[in-house]
Amino acid sequence: MKDIRDYSLDELKDVFKGWGQTAYRAKQAFSWLYQKRAASFDLMSNLSRELRKKLKENFSLNRLRLDKLQESSDGTKKFLFALEDGSLIESVLIPVKDRLTACLSSQAGCKFSCGFCASGVSGFKRNLRTGEIISQLLEIYYMLKDSAVTNVVFMGTGEPLDNYENVLKAIRIINAPEGLNIGARRITISTCGIIPGIKRLSTEGLQVELSVSLHAADDTTRARLMPVNKKYPLKDLISACKEYAALTKRQVTFEYVLIKGLNCSKEAADDLVRLLTGWECKVNLLVYNPVDEFLYQPPEEREVEFFVWLLRKKGIVVTLRKSRGKDIDGACGQLRAKYLK
Numbered sequence: 001m002k003d004i005r006d007y008s009l010d011e012l013k014d015v016f017k018g019w020g021q022t023a024y025r026a027k028q029a030f031s032w033l034y035q036k037r038a039a040s041f042d043l044m045s046n047l048s049r050e051l052r053k054k055l056k057e058n059f060s061l062n063r064l065r066l067d068k069l070q071e072s073s074d075g076t077k078k079f080l081f082a083l084e085d086g087s088l089i090e091s092v093l094i095p096v097k098d099r100l101t102a103c104l105s106s107q108a109g110c111k112f113s114c115g116f117c118a119s120g121v122s123g124f125k126r127n128l129r130t131g132e133i134i135s136q137l138l139e140i141y142y143m144l145k146d147s148a149v150t151n152v153v154f155m156g157t158g159e160p161l162d163n164y165e166n167v168l169k170a171i172r173i174i175n176a177p178e179g180l181n182i183g184a185r186r187i188t189i190s191t192c193g194i195i196p197g198i199k200r201l202s203t204e205g206l207q208v209e210l211s212v213s214l215h216a217a218d219d220t221t222r223a224r225l226m227p228v229n230k231k232y233p234l235k236d237l238i239s240a241c242k243e244y245a246a247l248t249k250r251q252v253t254f255e256y257v258l259i260k261g262l263n264c265s266k267e268a269a270d271d272l273v274r275l276l277t278g279w280e281c282k283v284n285l286l287v288y289n290p291v292d293e294f295l296y297q298p299p300e301e302r303e304v305e306f307f308v309w310l311l312r313k314k315g316i317v318v319t320l321r322k323s324r325g326k327d328i329d330g331a332c333g334q335l336r337a338k339y340l341k
Helices: 009-018 023-034 049-058 130-144 160-175 195-201 219-225 234-248 266-276 301-313 334-340
Strands: 065-071 077-082 088-096 099-103 107-109 124-127 151-154 187-191 209-213 252-258 281-287 318-321
Touching: 009 023, 077 130, 088 130, 099 130, 124 160, 130 160, 151 160, 160 187, 160 195, 187 195, 195 209, 195 234, 209 234, 234 252, 234 266, 252 301, 266 281, 266 301, 281 301, 301 318
Parallel strands: 099 151, 151 187, 187 209, 209 252, 252 281, 281 318
Antiparallel strands: 065 077, 077 088, 088 099, 107 124
16 A cells, blocks of 8 residues: 555545545645644544545555664764665754754665765665655654654755655655645755756755755865766856756755865865855855764864864855764764664
C-alpha cells in the first residue's frame, strides 16, 4: 500500500473524489496527519468508520523505526531512523535560543562523495519518498509533544536537489497552512552545487532559503574536497547563484567548513572575497568536525579568528557558526556510517 504522506492535499482530494467523498473530507484527513499529527487512521474521529476503514485498506501510515537516539551536552539530538527496507537515515534537532531547527535527510546515502563528509562513506542507496522525508519531521514532533519546530533544513544525509521532486513536494506540505504550516523563509535547502536544480528552484515561486556548500574559492581545492566541482565548476556555480538571487530577491548563503592547512589561509580568504564581492550573499563559517574516515583536522582558534577578520575587513557578511553535537557523532552521516561498518 502507498504511504498516505506521499500525497499532497490536492492529490488526496482526487482520491476522495474517486471514492464519492467530498474535498472537505480529504482536508479533514490531511489536518489529522499534519495539524493534529495522528499516527493512526483510527484516531481520525470526525471521519466515519467506513471512511477510516477505506483509508486503512488503501494506505499505510507506518512510523519510522528509531534505531538510535543520541543527545549532546549542548541539547542537540541526533536520530538514526530505519526505513521499511532497512535503509538508515539521520535527522537532527538543534535548539538555539528561540529557534528549534530540524535537519532532515533526503536520500539514503549520498552519491557525491565530498572528501570530508561521512554521508557518502557507505555509498548511495536510494532517494527518499516524500512521505519518508516528512515522517522524520513528524517523529520529531511526536517526541517534542508540546514544543514546535520553527525551522527546517535539508542538510542531512543526501543531496536534496538530486531528489528534487520528492523534496519540493515535502516542502510544499511542510509549508502549507493545512499541513505543518512552517513558513517558507524558515525552510532551507542545502546543496553541493547542482546547477540545474538551482535554476529550477528559482522558478518555483517559493521563498525558501538556498544554502550552497562552497568550502573553497578555487577550483583545484574545491574539486579535491567536492568532486561535483568537476561537473559544475565555480564560475558556472556562482553565475547560477547570482541568477537565483536576482530572480528570487533572496540572499544566497554559502557554507564554508574551515579545514586546517587546506582552505583557511590568507590566500584562501582573498579568493573568497574576489568570488563573492559585489552581490547579495553571505557566508556561514563552520570549524571542521573531525570524521574517523578522513584525516582532516580543524584549524587553531587564532586561524579561525584571522580568517573571519579578513573577510569582514573586505565587507563580506560572515557568521561563524558554533559546531553542534561534537560529542554525539554530530557531523552529517557520522552516526549512520558507524552503524553500517
